[in-house]
Amino acid sequence: MAVRGGLAIVFGIVTVFWPREQIGSPANLNISVTTVDAILIAYLILSGLLVLLQGIATRTDARMALLGQAVVVIPGIVFLLLADVPGELRAAIAVWAVLHGILELWIWRLGRHERMSSDFLIAGGIHVLLGVIVLAGTDMNALSVMGFAGAAAMISGVFYMVGGYSRRSRTQGGAVAGAEVDDA
Numbered sequence: 001m002a003v004r005g006g007l008a009i010v011f012g013i014v015t016v017f018w019p020r021e022q023i024g025s026p027a028n029l030n031i032s033v034t035t036v037d038a039i040l041i042a043y044l045i046l047s048g049l050l051v052l053l054q055g056i057a058t059r060t061d062a063r064m065a066l067l068g069q070a071v072v073v074i075p076g077i078v079f080l081l082l083a084d085v086p087g088e089l090r091a092a093i094a095v096w097a098v099l100h101g102i103l104e105l106w107i108w109r110l111g112r113h114e115r116m117s118s119d120f121l122i123a124g125g126i127h128v129l130l131g132v133i134v135l136a137g138t139d140m141n142a143l144s145v146m147g148f149a150g151a152a153a154m155i156s157g158v159f160y161m162v163g164g165y166s167r168r169s170r171t172q173g174g175a176v177a178g179a180e181v182d183d184a
Contacts, residue, residue, distance in 0.1 A: 015150025069100055079092030108121040
């Protein structure tokens with residue numbers, strides 16, 4: 001989960017702070033849909049592989065939802081490959097974000113009794129909100145879609161990293177405490 005968060009933060013930094021001006025020319029606010037498609041497809045592939053590995057390693061009820069997130073990447077990639085205009089790009093990201101967010105909310109619902117489960121609630125809400133914003137933004141160009149997707153990834157990435165490190169240190173702390181009890 002922490003590695004997924006790191007990937008999301010790097011993707012967010014790259015896309016949110018994408019160069020908007022060229023030396024000696026006006027603001028570069030147009031980026032081709034093909035370029036944005038390539039960047040988003042690369043992110044979805046890497047993110048999908050990481051969530052697939054997380055799902056395979058998980059032995060809790062959240063396993064099915066995690067594997068579902070890996071599967072949701074496939075239509076997102078296909079729709080991005082077919083996107084030629086900003087409207088199609090918006091639709092592809094909106095559908096992926098809403099489905100991904102719903103699965104995050106499902107993970108939260110399954111584990112809401114656990115500590116640090118709110119990171120799934122927040123990440124799910126961010127993804128659903130991204131889908132709604134991108135779908136509602138009828139005048140958005142490719143750069144705007146990429147920026148909003150990057151901002152959502154960066155924010156949820158922080159929660160993934162914090163949640164991943166918290167879970168890992170709690171698990172390692174529990175293993176050390178269990179070993180000390182066994183030694184006593």
